[in-house]
Amino acid sequence: MSVPGRILLIDDEEVVLDSCRAILEGTEYVVAAVGSGAEGLEQARSGQPDLVFVDLKMPGMSGMEVLEALRELDPTIICVVFTGFATIAAAVEAMQRGARDFLAKPFTPDEFRAMVRRGLEWRRLEVEAAALRREREALRENFAAIVSHELRSPLGAIQQNLFVLRKELAEVVTEDQLHRLERMSIRLGDLLALVNRWLRGFSVDFVGLKESFRAVAIAVPVATAVESVQPEAVRKDVTVEAEADPEAVVLGDEGTLTEAFLNVIGNAVKYSREGGKVHVSAVRRDEKVVVSVTDTGVGIPEADLSRLFDAFYRGQAAESSVGGAGIGLAVTRRIVESHGGTITATSDPGRGSTFVIALPALGTPAAGSDGSPADQASKGEAG
Amino acid sequence: MSERKKVLIVDDDPDFVEGIKAILDTEYETEVAYNPKDGWEALKRGGHDLLCLDIMMGRGAEGVMIARKIRKDPVLREMPVLIITSLREQIAFLFPGQAVHPGFVPVDELVEKPVDPDLLLQKAAAMIAAAEARRAAK
Numbered sequence: 001m002s003v004p005g006r007i008l009l010i011d012d013e014e015v016v017l018d019s020c021r022a023i024l025e026g027t028e029y030v031v032a033a034v035g036s037g038a039e040g041l042e043q044a045r046s047g048q049p050d051l052v053f054v055d056l057k058m059p060g061m062s063g064m065e066v067l068e069a070l071r072e073l074d075p076t077i078i079c080v081v082f083t084g085f086a087t088i089a090a091a092v093e094a095m096q097r098g099a100r101d102f103l104a105k106p107f108t109p110d111e112f113r114a115m116v117r118r119g120l121e122w123r124r125l126e127v128e129a130a131a132l133r134r135e136r137e138a139l140r141e142n143f144a145a146i147v148s149h150e151l152r153s154p155l156g157a158i159q160q161n162l163f164v165l166r167k168e169l170a171e172v173v174t175e176d177q178l179h180r181l182e183r184m185s186i187r188l189g190d191l192l193a194l195v196n197r198w199l200r201g202f203s204v205d206f207v208g209l210k211e212s213f214r215a216v217a218i219a220v221p222v223a224t225a226v227e228s229v230q231p232e233a234v235r236k237d238v239t240v241e242a243e244a245d246p247e248a249v250v251l252g253d254e255g256t257l258t259e260a261f262l263n264v265i266g267n268a269v270k271y272s273r274e275g276g277k278v279h280v281s282a283v284r285r286d287e288k289v290v291v292s293v294t295d296t297g298v299g300i301p302e303a304d305l306s307r308l309f310d311a312f313y314r315g316q317a318a319e320s321s322v323g324g325a326g327i328g329l330a331v332t333r334r335i336v337e338s339h340g341g342t343i344t345a346t347s348d349p350g351r352g353s354t355f356v357i358a359l360p361a362l363g364t365p366a367a368g369s370d371g372s373p374a375d376q377a378s379k380g381e382a383g
Numbered sequence: 384m385s386e387r388k389k390v391l392i393v394d395d396d397p398d399f400v401e402g403i404k405a406i407l408d409t410e411y412e413t414e415v416a417y418n419p420k421d422g423w424e425a426l427k428r429g430g431h432d433l434l435c436l437d438i439m440m441g442r443g444a445e446g447v448m449i450a451r452k453i454r455k456d457p458v459l460r461e462m463p464v465l466i467i468t469s470l471r472e473q474i475a476f477l478f479p480g481q482a483v484h485p486g487f488v489p490v491d492e493l494v495e496k497p498v499d500p501d502l503l504l505q506k507a508a509a510m511i512a513a514a515e516a517r518r519a520a521k
Contacts, residue, residue, distance in 0.1 A: 152469050153469060157399040159402075159497035160399050160497040161405075167406075168405065
């Protein structure tokens with residue numbers, strides 16, 4: 001730092017200001033001194049002080065009010081209150097309101113100098129802590145990019161070469177060797193898919209998503225999601241039937257809604273037994289569009305239901321060992337919630353589960369509600 | 384078929400390049416640039432029928448720089464560009480609010496890394512054929 005410290009003194013007693021200035025004379029601190037709370041705040045806004053001494057008893061704006069305003073302005077500014085012996089109790093209250101310490105009047109020059117040193121040290125730590133917090137935030141935000149580069153690139157390059165080798169060597173190697181190459185490729189593909197799902201959980205900007213919201217007929221993402229699970233369903237001999245009200249419209253992002261439905265319907269297929277049935281319905285119900293996905297699969301134990309939507313949580317997957325990252329439903333919940341909706345699950349272990357996604361409907365049919373769809377979308381009501 | 388068509392690959396991962404070059408070599412004459420700068424110089428020399436472009440190069444989306452230059456170039460903007468990216472979400476991440484297929488250049492398509500050999504050949508052939516048809520129509 002170029003400046004060793006900016007100090008602001010706020011006190012209506014001229015003599016206090018003068019003596020403090022005198023004590024700090026000859027130091028490299030930048031000192032400003034004002035006689036009222038209002039001036040003090042103005043000075044704080046323009047002068048960006050590191051350390052503020054404020055008198056509690058002042059005409060006009062009180063010291064307490066100044067403290068609160070300063071905390072709002074910049075919580076890393078260190079505030080110390082001046083107080084007479086009679087107002088020790090008030091000093092305690094001031095500390096509860098954000099003051100770091102208090103200095104009882106009258107104080108000696110040494111006491112004041114020591115407080116200045118301590119205050120500036122606190123400030124240094126505050127600034128440092130804030131910088132670390134920002135760094136941690138940035139790291140978290142960039143995590144997707146970092147993982148992507150460090151993990152995905154090499155895996156992708158290996159996979160790409162395996163693809164080619166399988167093609168190039170198809171005529172030369174034995175069937176057994178070719179099979180092993182294929183297995184390598186499959187395992188690597190699983191690993192890549194896993195990394196992708198993790199990345200997805202971290203990198204989607206669910207807040208920024210709202211900016212791209214527009215009217216979406218629910219039948220469209222439902223149909224896309226059903227279509228995407230068909231190959232897997234056919235392979236497992238699971239029937240997926242879907243019915244969607246063509247009039248049901250929500251305000252949202254079609255792509256992420258598709259993903260949310262895909263996760264739930266995909267799970268239903270995944271946890272179905274061979275020959276099972278998955279039923280998807282999307283209907284308008286009062287002010288909601290309700291999408292329910294019912295399967296006749298293995299079901300979810302009671303104990304797992306409450307944690308189902310937590311990231312990285314995987315149920316016991318009672319009957320079979322089904323692969324997964326445990327992030328699909330967590331992402332689904334975030335997508336649904338960013339649309340102002342809710343997702344719930346009920347289950348009859350051994351017989352099947354039902355997932356219900358309720359989203360605010362666009363275009364209120366009945367009278368009695370004047371909330372605009374945009375309002376409803378941002379409320380995110382629970383229950 | 385007269386001459387073999389020419390494909391330029393711009394990607395900073397030599398191993399990955401090996402993996403797609405081997406596929407493209409079966410049908411095309413290939414040229415490789417391992418960074419955006421060399422890639423741009425190769426493009427300026429001309430003669431390519433298709434560009435396979437990696438978006439995430441170097442310290443960020445340096446491939447976009449090439450895409451921008453192509454967009455401004457009256458000749459190169461006619462060339463089909465196959466964007467090969469490691470993650471579609473990254474594109475959404477870098478260009479929020481846009482469709483996953485962002486249309487960096489007038490003629491482009493997008494495939495994810497790693498790319499299936501048949502899909503790559505199919506895309507390349509379709510894009511080159513479409514570009515030829517466009518030229519013929521002019």
